[in-house]
Amino acid sequence: MARLGRYLLAPLMGALMTTTGLAQGAMTDVGTPRSETLIVQTFDGRAANASAQNPMNAYAIWRGFRELGWSWLWEMDTATGESYPELAAGPAEVLNDEHTQFRVKLREGVYWSDGTEFTADDVIYSLETYIKYREQLGRVAVIANYVKSWKKVDDYTFEVETTRPAYDFQTVMGVYTWGSQFVIVPKHIFEPLGDDVVTFQNTNAVTLGPYRIKEFDPNGSWQLWELREDWERSGWGNLGEPKPKYVLYKDFGPEETRALAFVQNQYDVDTFMSPDSIQAAQSRNPNIETFSPTFPYHDMNDACSYGIYINQQRAPYDMPEVRWALALALDLQQVGISSMSGQFKAGALPLADTPITGPLYYGPLQSWLEELTLPDGYKPYNTNFGAELAETLAAQGVDASQLPTGDALEAGFGMGWWKHDPEEAAKLLESVGITKGSDGFFALPDGSPWVLEFVIPGDWNKVLQRIGFSIADSWRQAGFNINARQVDNGEFTTVQNTNARNELQINWSNSCTYNANWQNSWRQFAETYVEPADSTDALNGNFMRVTDQRIFDVVADSARLPTDDPQFLENGREIAKYLTEDMQMINLMNIPTTIPTNKSYWTNFPKQDNFYAAPYTWWSSFKQTVVNIEPASPQ
Amino acid sequence: MGVVAYVAKRFGLYLAVLFIGLTITFLLPRLMPINPVDGYIGQIQSRASGTLTPEAIAEMRRNLEELYGLKGDLLTQYLSYLKRVVIDFDFGPSFTYYPQSVSTMIVTALPWTLGLLLTATVIAWLLGNMVGLVAGYFHKRKAASILEFVGILLYPIPYYILAVTVLLTLAYIFPIFPLSPTFPVGQMTPEKVGMIIYNSLLPAITLVLAGFGWNILSMKALAVATAEEPYVTYARLKGASNWTRMTRYVFRNALLPQVTALALSLGMVFNGALLTEIIFSYPGIGLIMRTAATGGDYNVLYGAITLSILAVATAGLVIDLIYPLLDPRIRRK
Secondary structure, three states: OHHHHHHHHHHHHHHHOOOOOOOOOOEOOOOOEHHHEEEEEOOOOOOOOOOOOOOOOOOOHHHOHHHHHOOOOEEEEOOOOEEEEOOEOOOOEEOOOOOOEEEEEEOOOOEOOOOOEOOHHHHHHHHHHHHHOOOOOOOOHHHHHHEEEEEEEEOOEEEEEEOOOOOOHHHHHOOOOOOOOOOOOOHHHHHHHHHHHHOOOOOOOOOOOOEEEEEEOOOOOEEEEEEOOOHHHOOOHHHOOOOOOEEEEEOOOOHHHHHHHHHOOOOOEOOOOOHHHHHHHHHHOOOEEOOOOOOOOOEOOOOOEEEEEEOOOOOOOOOHHHHHHHHHOOOHHHHHHHHHOOOOOEOOOOOOOOOOHHHHHHHHHHHHHHHOOOOOOOOOEEOOHHHHHHHHHHHOOOOHHHOOOOOHHHHHHOOOEEOOOHHHHHHHHHHOOOEEOOOOOEEOOOOOEOEEEEEEEOHHHHHHHHHHHHHHHHHHHHOOEEEEEEEOHHHHHHHHHEHHHOOEEEEOOOOOOOOOOOHHHHOOOOHHHOOOOOOOOEOOOOOOOOOOHHHHHHHHHHOOOOOOOHHHHHHHHHHHHHHHHOOOEEEEEEOOEOOOEEOOOEEOOOEOOEOOOOOOOOOOOHHHHHHHOEEOOOO | OOHHHHHHHHHHHHHHHHHHHHHHHHHHHHOOOOOHHHHHHHHHHOOOHHHOOHHHHHHHHHHHHHHOOOOOOHHHHHHHHHHHHHHHOOOOEOOOOOOOEHHHHHHHHHHHHHHHHHHHHHHHHHHHHHHHHHHHHOOOOHHHHHHHHHHHHHOOOOHHHHHHHHHHHHHHHOOOOOOOOOOOOOOOOHHHHHHHHHHHHHHHHHHHHHHHHHHHHHHHHHHHHHHOOHHHHHHHHHOOOHHHHHHHHHHHHHHHHHHHHHHHHHHHHHHOOHHHHHHHOOOOHHHHHHHHHHHOOHHHHHHHHHHHHHHHHHHHHHHHHHHHHHOHHHHHO
16 A cells, blocks of 8 residues: 555656745745744644643643753763763762662753743752642652652752662653653742642743744644744753754644655654655655665664563463464564565564664674574574565565665664574474364364454554554464454553453563663563453553563562663663563564655754764754754755 | 424424433443543553653552542443533543643634634535536536536545645645645734635635535436426426526425535534544644544543534524425425
């Protein structure tokens, strides 16, 4: 279907392409000079709550607040995975051996967008409000559960005590990946409201970042940010001068109209545009660029990875032989080609293989993967996965010069994946009494039909929806009677959280280890987060349904280790090994995000060969892009 | 039956429809395989997996059930819902966008939906009926077949294809209209109003084209049948002109079913036009309803569906009440 779309769209564009204005002095629809305005596609399309700008409740989060409006105590350098101070003057000072008390010094000379100075009073007020109204505010639970007490030392210093040993203090109180749960609000605006803060909309929010809200559409289609004249004394003014005077977040509609608007240079950065649409647009406008100039063209550096989450508590998935059979019956090469045009990076460990996690987990565990042997003596790992994929793509007509070779194969397609071996899968199943019935499908050991329910997202995540259907096809070919059921976002969460309704689900919620600190994703592998197999009570964590005591022990031991301790990282690798050797989750690939850019008005966007930050416009690290892009030369 | 009894019966039916509609509206979202708490948590979780701790999820779950008023048995919730909706006409806060009130969301979006859909529906109805009348009355002439062909051509085209084609033609090949409009905000000035009308023209044209075809075909069929009626033949023999026969004899008699259809489609306007909103980046209530349905946002669904029920039932009541004015036969009964 996608290919059909491309073939229809490309000639249409070819026939219809008109010369599009890069006219000097061109103005945007919102009345700003185009050459001074960076325009990005909104992440969520149109927002239904554009006037809601109170970060302690649900608010119009995808309108640039995290990137341009708020400012954090510590930000994440998404090129290196290292945390760095933003509002804080340096790292947090640890005050006790238990690692529960911290002193934080703030940078002086930082001002809110209305000219009021930012001080420790704002931090203290925010913490007080988070805790005081924790039952009425919708987005404060993480911090309310993390912080026990606080104290102002002076205008630029405060102390915090946490509820548990907190070796991840900077990445919880600051940014781990895409933004922080701790948004500091201006005391002078919120405090006079008293108890009404819980319903306060905070429209036209006073912000700390170098941009202020100039105008926004109450119907949620766009929001315009303007660079503050005093940007140098903003929350991250010390990062350098933001280049665009204006940043416009706007929804350009469905993919069809976005592709056309992109061709017409109406905006500069997109979010998830399908490879087919990008290719069609590129053929009409050479200024449109993919993340990488060669195959696979797209960004693969998201914090999470896609995988098949298995309800290991339910028979027959409680048997490792069954889980391994599902992995070996899956033709990931074919799945990736049919759903992603071959543009994906495979990963066999339960986390994404990025430039940050690669050297920490994948590299050190590569030889272990190669030597991994199942109880029947079978070695399931295929180190040639990338090379074989490249060969297949070349045979299918992909320009060989565009395909990675040598070392670039691993960077492009991953270090390897499981062999596609339906025969071994059948053998493993047979060893536990599962054989094919007369209908050609595997039947349960008692001879009854085995229908596997596989839950995948509906239209709200089209990439995952396509991958899910391809997986179901692949399994069906191998003899599994799959019922692939696509569901809306709400039901997806219900299935994820409910043992009684969960069997197999494509998911990413527990495979979000971004750097050496694996706590965020794997700390929830604990007995506390295990419910009985048939439970209808909602799980609050451990969506992989890990019941492996070895893993619980490692997680518990690691809670008392600093996250930069070599043993902590080693423990993380140990968890990855346990999860993998028992195939507790079938990890598939990094999350592909296409992020095409248009260099007609702005250049020097983050790219594969210029990776100064993650390229996402909806991560707070987008501030690096804003500082590093350059206006294009007049044409 | 006297006028009072006729009106009372119709009004009684109207109230019964509203009550049944509201009750079904209350129950239906609760039969969906999702709940609003999961919807809210899922919305945050799906894009922030690594930062939402299990403790936080557990706490949110407890708090949200309380805040959303989902504690207590179904009957208590139903009675409280009826009281809020019927007596206070208050739909409470949105669950997905808590604490934003449903009324605010609807009031912000509805004028856009009504402005576009009411205008487009009425224009499509007027144009379609005029063309259908001419095509039906002169159905033996070649020009009439061409008019009918327009209806046959437009009617079966899926809306999405029609909209994208119009967009490509009038915003890309001939860039007369914006591809992705930006609606002005703030204090309205004549210039801004002009800009809103200009930006709304393309979706309006598409909606008119989409509704136009059905009106042509149905009016044409009615006009052909009516033109064969003995009283029309009698009028011709009496020497009435073509214009008089077409407008006063055929049109008036063919109008009744079309008026009913118009009234019902005006009622449906409150459901919004999701595809139009998405394709043309047009504001409105359609997207709000979709988000509410996928996230289990009961209150928003209640608000939007109640309005729709109210509109359709009221349209039905109005039609019932004005029928006697349009059709003397009903008056006599």
